[in-house]
Amino acid sequence: xxxxxSNPPSDGISNLRFSNASDHLLVSSWDKLVRLYDVSTxxxxxxxxxxxxxxxxxxxxxxxxxSVGADNKVRRIVFxxxxxxxxGMHESPxxxxxxxxxxxxxxxxxxxxxxxxxxxRGASGPDRTQVGTYLQPERVYSLSLxxxxxxxxxxxxxxxxxxxxxxSQPEQRRESSLKYQTRCVRSYPNGTGYxxxxxxxxxxxxxxxxYGTFATGGCDGFVNIWDGxxxxxxxxxxxxxxxxxxxxxSRDGQLLAVASSYTYEEGEKSHEPDAIFVRSVxxxxxxxxxxxxxxxxA
Amino acid sequence: xxxxxxxxxxxxxMASVKKDPILQVETTCGSLLYELxxxxxxxxxxxxxxxxxxxxxxxECLEVYRRKVDQANRCRAQLRQAIxxxxxxxxxxxxAMGERxxxxxxxxxxxxxxxxxxxxxxxxxxxxxxxxSSFIYSLWCCFTQSDRVETIRKHLCSLYSHCSVLGMxxxxxxxxxxxxxxxxxxxxxxSDHTIEKLGAAVQKLREVKIQRxxxxxxxxxxxxxxxxxxxxxxxxxxxxxxxTCNIAASEHxxxxxxxxxxxxxxxxxxxxxRLDEVxxxxxxxxxxxxxxxxxxxxxxxxxxxxxxxxxxxxILAIESGIVDATLVLxxxxxxxxKIKEEALSRKEILEKVEKWLSACDEESxxxxxxxxxxxxxxxxxxxxxxKRAEKARNLVNxxxxxxxxxxxxxxxxxxxxxxxxxxxxxxxxxxLEEYNILRQEREEEHRRQRDHKKLQGQLIAEQEAxxxxxxxxxxxxxxxxxxxxxxxxxxTTNRRLSLGAGMHQTPKPNKKPDQRHNDGALSTGRxxxxxxGLHTRKQSMNPCEQLQSPLVRKPFSPISTTVVxxxxxxxxxxxxxxxxxxxxxxxxxxxxxEEKMMMMMMQTPKNVSxxxxxxxxxxxxSVPMQTxxxxxxxxxxxARLIPEKPEVVEYSFEERRLAFMLQQSNSLIYA
Numbered sequence: 001x002x003x004x005x006s007n008p009p010s011d012g013i014s015n016l017r018f019s020n021a022s023d024h025l026l027v028s029s030w031d032k033l034v035r036l037y038d039v040s041t042x043x044x045x046x047x048x049x050x051x052x053x054x055x056x057x058x059x060x061x062x063x064x065x066x067s068v069g070a071d072n073k074v075r076r077i078v079f080x081x082x083x084x085x086x087x088g089m090h091e092s093p094x095x096x097x098x099x100x101x102x103x104x105x106x107x108x109x110x111x112x113x114x115x116x117x118x119x120x121r122g123a124s125g126p127d128r129t130q131v132g133t134y135l136q137p138e139r140v141y142s143l144s145l146x147x148x149x150x151x152x153x154x155x156x157x158x159x160x161x162x163x164x165x166x167x168s169q170p171e172q173r174r175e176s177s178l179k180y181q182t183r184c185v186r187s188y189p190n191g192t193g194y195x196x197x198x199x200x201x202x203x204x205x206x207x208x209x210x211y212g213t214f215a216t217g218g219c220d221g222f223v224n225i226w227d228g229x230x231x232x233x234x235x236x237x238x239x240x241x242x243x244x245x246x247x248x249x250s251r252d253g254q255l256l257a258v259a260s261s262y263t264y265e266e267g268e269k270s271h272e273p274d275a276i277f278v279r280s281v282x283x284x285x286x287x288x289x290x291x292x293x294x295x296x297x298a
Numbered sequence: 299x300x301x302x303x304x305x306x307x308x309x310x311x312m313a314s315v316k317k318d319p320i321l322q323v324e325t326t327c328g329s330l331l332y333e334l335x336x337x338x339x340x341x342x343x344x345x346x347x348x349x350x351x352x353x354x355x356x357x358e359c360l361e362v363y364r365r366k367v368d369q370a371n372r373c374r375a376q377l378r379q380a381i382x383x384x385x386x387x388x389x390x391x392x393x394a395m396g397e398r399x400x401x402x403x404x405x406x407x408x409x410x411x412x413x414x415x416x417x418x419x420x421x422x423x424x425x426x427x428x429x430x431s432s433f434i435y436s437l438w439c440c441f442t443q444s445d446r447v448e449t450i451r452k453h454l455c456s457l458y459s460h461c462s463v464l465g466m467x468x469x470x471x472x473x474x475x476x477x478x479x480x481x482x483x484x485x486x487x488x489s490d491h492t493i494e495k496l497g498a499a500v501q502k503l504r505e506v507k508i509q510r511x512x513x514x515x516x517x518x519x520x521x522x523x524x525x526x527x528x529x530x531x532x533x534x535x536x537x538x539x540x541x542t543c544n545i546a547a548s549e550h551x552x553x554x555x556x557x558x559x560x561x562x563x564x565x566x567x568x569x570x571x572r573l574d575e576v577x578x579x580x581x582x583x584x585x586x587x588x589x590x591x592x593x594x595x596x597x598x599x600x601x602x603x604x605x606x607x608x609x610x611x612x613i614l615a616i617e618s619g620i621v622d623a624t625l626v627l628x629x630x631x632x633x634x635x636k637i638k639e640e641a642l643s644r645k646e647i648l649e650k651v652e653k654w655l656s657a658c659d660e661e662s663x664x665x666x667x668x669x670x671x672x673x674x675x676x677x678x679x680x681x682x683x684x685k686r687a688e689k690a691r692n693l694v695n696x697x698x699x700x701x702x703x704x705x706x707x708x709x710x711x712x713x714x715x716x717x718x719x720x721x722x723x724x725x726x727x728x729x730l731e732e733y734n735i736l737r738q739e740r741e742e743e744h745r746r747q748r749d750h751k752k753l754q755g756q757l758i759a760e761q762e763a764x765x766x767x768x769x770x771x772x773x774x775x776x777x778x779x780x781x782x783x784x785x786x787x788x789x790t791t792n793r794r795l796s797l798g799a800g801m802h803q804t805p806k807p808n809k810k811p812d813q814r815h816n817d818g819a820l821s822t823g824r825x826x827x828x829x830x831g832l833h834t835r836k837q838s839m840n841p842c843e844q845l846q847s848p849l850v851r852k853p854f855s856p857i858s859t860t861v862v863x864x865x866x867x868x869x870x871x872x873x874x875x876x877x878x879x880x881x882x883x884x885x886x887x888x889x890x891x892e893e894k895m896m897m898m899m900m901q902t903p904k905n906v907s908x909x910x911x912x913x914x915x916x917x918x919x920s921v922p923m924q925t926x927x928x929x930x931x932x933x934x935x936x937a938r939l940i941p942e943k944p945e946v947v948e949y950s951f952e953e954r955r956l957a958f959m960l961q962q963s964n965s966l967i968y969a
Binding site (some may be wrong): 012014030051053055070093095111139141155156181183263264265267268 | 681684755759948950951952953954955956958959
């Protein structure tokens with residue numbers, strides 16, 4: 001399969017995620033909308049309007065998800081009903097959102113330099129759903145969650161690692177060793193580590209759970225698959241029209257969704273229209289190769 | 299017997315007019331009797347026989363009289379019957395019309411008068427006749443008198459009617475014509491002269507009636523005007539309804555008794571005078587009312603009103619009687635209608651002015667709103683405010699066109715009217731001119747700011763390309779002034795090191811050695827700096843060059859590095875070495891890319907200590923860092939680094955993109 005989704009967003013795509021339960025794809029965009037697609041039928045199942053550009057989104061399950069954005073709000077969206085609740089607010093735009101299955105909490109990171117945890121079960125009620133707020137050294141740029149481990153990457157190249165069971169203090173405080181601003185952090189699927197990408201070249205990153213290999217997408221429009229352990233690139237897909245702003249593997253790893261959407265690295269300029277491509281993933285593209293094998297060229 | 303003769307004799311003497319036919323008849327009878335007397339003397343008729351003959355003559359005469367009287371009676375009875383019939387008919391008509399049968403009374407009065415008159419006449423006739431002995435004479439009288447009676451009767455009827463209406467005494471008037479006519483006892487003069495005089499009197503009274511009627515109608519007209527002017531309540535007006543209803547009546551229609559009497563006319567006159575006085579006393583009120591009406595119109599059409607002093611002086615003049623208030627009111631009315639005309643011609647432009655002014659209000663509101671940094675924080679009504687802001691932006695976009703259209707319309711108007719279009723005393727075109735100037739100034743200011751910001755932004759980007767981070771303003775999001783940057787040409791405090799790179803960033807050649815206050819650069823916290831233990835590699839050209847080049851920011855150029863983990867290398871490789879690195883283009887796959895990927899830190903907890911330097915300063919420190927004085931930044935985001943150092947803040951792509959979006963919507967206003 002190599003499919004370009006119909007009805008893509010009309011402005012930049014900030015993130016896209018496959019559902020854990022199906023081939024539904026949740027897409028957040030700078031056009032203030034969160035969209036739900038069914039990839040298997042290439043159809044748009046729903047659209048949800050925010051008060052400002054939506055900067056991140058994630059699934060809870062196939063019936064609901066969470067989204068955050070420049071209107072400072074944290075929203076839960078119930079897809080079929082088309083209902084949305086506001087879990088709460090930050091004081092500045094919210095850049096990231098994750099849902100922790102381990103704790104049943106929604107975790108958000110914002111440019112107001114806090115990470116907040118929310119209990120979505122309180123969403124319908126008049127009470128605040130906020131469970132905790134954790135000050136970061138700088139504006140939060142990326143979050144990653146694996147198991148009970150939360151990795152927070154901020155401006156200034158700070159990295160905080162938390163145990164969700166005890167958020168009072170970060171487990172570790174780090175600095176990125178990359179020269180440039182941290183763009184993205186993703187934890188190893190096995191929870192043993194995390195990968196950082198910086199603005200120098202890579203803007204999107206996703207792990208392929210099965211093999212521990214990961215895909216990166218850059219401003220050059222290429223998606224590469226890497227074997228981190230062997231420090232090798234495994235595969236490169238053909239060039240996409242413009243910068244890769246987001247990547248997501250489907251739950252079974254059979255599909256990779258690629259958001260081809262100018263990420264503003266060169267400021268305001270004209271660019272290719274924003275598009276979402278979904279392609280099949282072949283094992284050969286993602287399976288690690290032992291060192292003995294030569295590098296696989298594109 | 300002899301008494302008759304004697305009386306006749308007397309009458310005969312009194313009636314001295316020779317030409318009178320009655321006298322002539324009378325003479326004939328007398329001469330006949332005289333002749334009779336002579337014959338009797340000749341014949342030698344005895345006294346007894348003479349008396350017998352005379353008695354017989356009298357008896358025969360009386361019988362003739364009686365017959366004639368009976369005839370006259372019968373005439374009269376017929377006349378009465380005719381009158382009664384006519385009356386009944388009139389009454390029936392009047393009742394059918396639902397009117398008061400005024401005429402009946404008049405007729406009745408007339409009838410009475412007539413009857414009275416007739417009776418008088420008849421009785422005096424009889425008396426007179428009885429005082430004569432000539433039956434032929436009386437017969438003749440009966441015949442010849444009826445026409446005259448009719449004429450006289452007619453005249454007397456008219457006279458009576460006129461007198462009634464005019465409130466004059468009928469008897470007096472009649473008496474003036476001929477005293478005999480008004481004397482019930484005495485005989486009546488029924489001569490031609492009398493009849494003529496009667497006719498003349500009737501005509502005269504008719505003229506008086508017409509005169510008075512016109513006067514009354516004038517008074518009624520004046521009354522109506524005064525009522526209208528003073529808004530007299532309807533109850534007051536109704537009292538005089540019976541007068542004003544005749545305002546257009548003609549002479550013969552006015553028949554009610556005393557409706558044109560002198561008293562009545564005086565009465566009406568008095569009322570008119572009274573109304574006039576009321577009007578005079580209300581004049582001040584009216585003038586003020588008119589003035590406020592004038593002011594109101596002026597205000598609504600934004601013309602300067604008439605000066606108060608002029609009006610006050612006028613009122614004083616009215617009160618002291620110098621000036622006729624009516625004239626003043628007239629003048630005011632004229633002024634008002636003139637102003638109304640003018641207001642009409644101004645209407646279109648005024649409507650446009652209102653639109654323009656309210657658009658200016660929204661413009662001011664929007665400017666204030668844009669300065670408010672909290673405007674995206676949702677509060678109650680934030681959604682409405684956002685909507686208002688959007689509407690305001692649209693409106694402000696239309697403003698220049700609005701002003702243009704308004705100005706050209708005003709110019710056309712001024713040319714047509716030949717006068718300036720004033721708005722509350724100021725020339726409208728001047729107001730528009732002023733607004734345009736202000737707006738231009740504001741636009742200049744904004745443009746300046748924008749250019750400044752752009753320049754800053756580009757400089758920052760340059761630096762970022764070089765050093766991996768950029769100085770930035772205190773707040774992450776736009777809406778404030780351009781970022782305060784270190785002066786151009788100076789590098790930031792950040793050094794860019796890469797994993798395994800052999801080179802490091804060179805400071806500017808002209809950098810003073812004493813500006814090495816960022817020695818802590820090698821400590822962990824230093825942004826943009828790599829951790830100790832790793833070689834650094836210089837990425838690109840001379841920063842000076844980069845900054846001074848025309849703000850062409852190279853696309854994000856990746857660095858080719860090689861991974862070398864060696865603490866020692868840092869120390870040795872640090873010096874001012876400029877290495878130009880070819881800018882990588884973003885197409886194609888090269889080994890460089892792979893190398894780049896290796897830059898990505900695969901950090902595991904185990905490896906950390908090996909890869910990440912200890913926060914404490916390493917031994918090899920003498921790195922002449924390129925430093926630049928950074929402006930004191932109150933919002934020090936990196937408090938846990940070197941607190942005393944003012945830090946500059948970096949932006950992510952998303953922050954910049956959002957800032958640009960906001961700027962876009964703002965800049966629409968000043969476009």
